[in-house]
Amino acid sequence: MKIRVRDAHPADVEWMSNNTEGWTVTVEKQEGAASLAEALHALIAEDSDQGVRMGWLHSSLQRAAGGEPDYVRLYELHVSPEFRQRGVARALVDELFARVPDQEILLSAWDRELYGVWLKLGFTYVPEPDEMSGGHSYPGDMVRPPVEASS
Ligand SMILES: CC(C)(COP(=O)(O)OP(=O)(O)OC[C@H]1O[C@@H](n2cnc3c(N)ncnc32)[C@H](O)[C@@H]1OP(=O)(O)O)[C@@H](O)C(=O)NCCC(=O)NCCS
Known part of the structure; x- marks a missing residue:
C-alpha cells in the first residue's frame, strides 16, 4: 500500500459524505456542511497502487477577532474502517502540518477517547486554565502550535 495525499476535487465530495461520521461535504458553501469552497485545505489520502x-x-x-492571530480549524479527519491503523491519518495530518507551518491548527470537536492518538499524530493538549490535572474529561483544546513565525 502506497499512500498518496492530494487535494480533494468536486468529484470526491460524494465519497467524502459517504465516508464520515455524520458530516456532509459539498462543493459550494452550504449551511451545515463542510464545503470545498470554504476549505483552506481539503485533502484525500489514496492508495496510489x-x-x-x-x-x-x-x-x-478562522478569522480571529480582537487582534488575535487567525488560526486553522481541522474540521474533520476520517479514515475508512478497513484502512485504519496503517498510517493514513498520519499522512493526512503530516501534509496539513507541512502546508500550514505558521498558524495554529485547532482540532474541532475531537473525540476524547482518542486522546492518545491525537498526541501521537503530533497535536498538543492545552488544558483549560482551571482544569484539574489527572482528569479524563479533557475540556481543553487539541492544537498544533505554529512552527514558524509568520512574517
Ligand atoms: C482517528 C482516526 C482518524 C485514526 O486514523 P488511522 O489512519 O487509523 O491513524 P494512523 O494509522 O495514522 O495512526 C496514528 C497513530 O495512532 C495510533 N492509533 C490509531 N488509531 C488508534 C486507536 N483506535 N487506538 C489506539 N491507537 C490508535 C496508531 O497506532 C498510530 O500510532 P504510532 O504513531 O505509534 O504508529 C480513525 O480511527 C477514524 O477515522 N476514526 C473515526 C473518525 C474520527 O473519530 N475522527 C476524528 C474526529 S475529528
Missing part, C-alpha cells in the same frame, strides 16, 4: 480513496480531512481558516 490501487487508486482507492482511504481517508480525508477538511480544514478552514
Whole structure:
C-alpha cells in the first residue's frame, strides 16, 4: 500500500459524505456542511497502487477577532474502517502540518477517547486554565502550535 495525499476535487465530495461520521461535504458553501469552497485545505489520502480513496480531512481558516492571530480549524479527519491503523491519518495530518507551518491548527470537536492518538499524530493538549490535572474529561483544546513565525 502506497499512500498518496492530494487535494480533494468536486468529484470526491460524494465519497467524502459517504465516508464520515455524520458530516456532509459539498462543493459550494452550504449551511451545515463542510464545503470545498470554504476549505483552506481539503485533502484525500489514496492508495496510489490501487487508486482507492482511504481517508480525508477538511480544514478552514478562522478569522480571529480582537487582534488575535487567525488560526486553522481541522474540521474533520476520517479514515475508512478497513484502512485504519496503517498510517493514513498520519499522512493526512503530516501534509496539513507541512502546508500550514505558521498558524495554529485547532482540532474541532475531537473525540476524547482518542486522546492518545491525537498526541501521537503530533497535536498538543492545552488544558483549560482551571482544569484539574489527572482528569479524563479533557475540556481543553487539541492544537498544533505554529512552527514558524509568520512574517
Ligand atoms: C482517528 C482516526 C482518524 C485514526 O486514523 P488511522 O489512519 O487509523 O491513524 P494512523 O494509522 O495514522 O495512526 C496514528 C497513530 O495512532 C495510533 N492509533 C490509531 N488509531 C488508534 C486507536 N483506535 N487506538 C489506539 N491507537 C490508535 C496508531 O497506532 C498510530 O500510532 P504510532 O504513531 O505509534 O504508529 C480513525 O480511527 C477514524 O477515522 N476514526 C473515526 C473518525 C474520527 O473519530 N475522527 C476524528 C474526529 S475529528
